[in-house]
Amino acid sequence: MRLHPEKSGIACLTRGGQGFDFLGFHHRKVESWRWRGRFYLQRWPSGRAIRVLREKIRAATGRSKTERPVSAVVADLNPVLRGWAAYFRNGNSGRKFNAVDGYVHERLAILTSRKHGRAGRNWVTRYTYEWITRLGVYRLTGNVRRATVHASR
Incomplete structure (x- = not known):
């Protein structure tokens, strides 16, 4: 069995190393802003x-x-934004x-x-923000659900 070098490899996660991309998420250990010296695994949408x-x-x-x-453009855009938000809402997005x-x-x-x-x-x-709200554009902000930090016992 041969491994593809771009798809598989060893990622260094100690002390906030490079991280890795998996299933559309970028996973990386990030230092806590509250407790310095403690690192937690976080994930957000990958660059791709x-x-x-x-x-x-x-x-x-x-x-x-x-x-x-513009309302027709928004109608085409909203399902894409809704689906993207539903997939990536878990984590630190x-x-x-x-x-x-x-x-x-x-x-x-720009379009308008x-x-x-x-x-x-x-x-x-x-x-302005009111204009975009009146158009009915689906907003991604506020749709993040934080993942639990501790494993259940």
């Missing part, structure tokens, strides 16, 4: 998983979508979820600006 999601968001909000109403929410907000602001012939993204005045 985020890249694939960003490609799907970019495809849903691309230049060819300017003819469609909060920071990655915030980044994805920001990216969705940016892409929808382009559709209405405006220059720039108009973040402050037009495309």
